[in-house]
Amino acid sequence: MFRAALLYLSSASWARRLVTGWGFARRAASRFIAGDTLAKALEVIQRLNNNGLFTTLDHLGENVTKPEEAVRATDEYIEVLEQIDDTGVKSNISLKLTQLGMGLDFELCLENMQCIAARAAEFGIMVRIDMEDSSTVDRTIDIFRQLRQAGSTNVGLVFQSYLYRTEKDLQAVLNEGASVRLCKGAYKEPPDVAFPRKADVDANFDKLTALLIDVAMATGSIPASPDGKVPPVTAIATHDEKRIAFAKSYAADTGFSMNALEFQMLNGIRSDLQTQLASEGYPVRVYVPFGTEWYPYYVRRLAEHPANVYFFLSNLLRR
């Protein structure tokens, strides 16, 4: 109920207008957001790299309402790629297709994605397509497939263990050689589409982790590239210690190489666990978002963890 209310607020424009006007809300969000500018994000990335962590850079934005916004977001991502290459940081990029216009015009989005994938390929950088709400899954997979067919092998995508359909989708794209990040899922979904109980989402996460490892073992797993720009095929994105323990033990039991199993976490969450896993020898990648469009991303983080909301509300009341 609480989570559902927050997820509703994450996409309500009236709430966005209200909350983004509060200076303290921006300060609270800075726990997760690297800064408003690319320069600030690169500083954060450099620090994470110095601690042995790879990163994926997200220029925040989603659900654009005008084609020119989608084109601007594309240009900004090209700039991000150029800066990653110029500075030599160990980072790839993550993006959302509704930021590139998928909700407006499928062909425009595909074209924008092709530009980004082509420029990234010139620099040897991987592009990860985030998965958004369930209404976008078919179109996201479709764009991914069209990119692959056109020769873009540096593009991967994300699957969510809360969706009933994911196991089938995952099997299909893994057979096509896709690089996948597995996460639990962060959007508001009805019970006919997604498991309503957390225990089922977690159990499915472990089942899908095993599937990812089995397929990677059967097809020959690809370890991370030394510069960290190209991640291994199997990326497990969670802060849940039980899910991480399962992935580690399943990989060890099947003889799956440690450096082909990448753990991914969000900036500002469980930094201790990030450095611990890296010190054990696993590739660890931190998702680093930046930009002024932080509101929906931040509210999804509040929805995941009630303690974040108490912190937010106590600051609001103190004012």
Ligand code: FDA
């Ligand atoms: P869970 O929610 O069970 O949390 C486990 C523990 O982690 C908690 O007990 C707490 O300690 C800590 N924790 C989790 N969330 C926290 C928070 N917000 N604040 C503080 N502590 C927190 N989703 C999606 O739908 N599409 C996508 O493309 C992506 N991409 C993505 C990339 C990466 C790298 C990560 C790590 C996550 C995503 N997600 C995502 C988000 C994902 O679906 C999920 O909502 C969050 O990761 C939280 O779930 P956990 O797996 O951490 O488990």
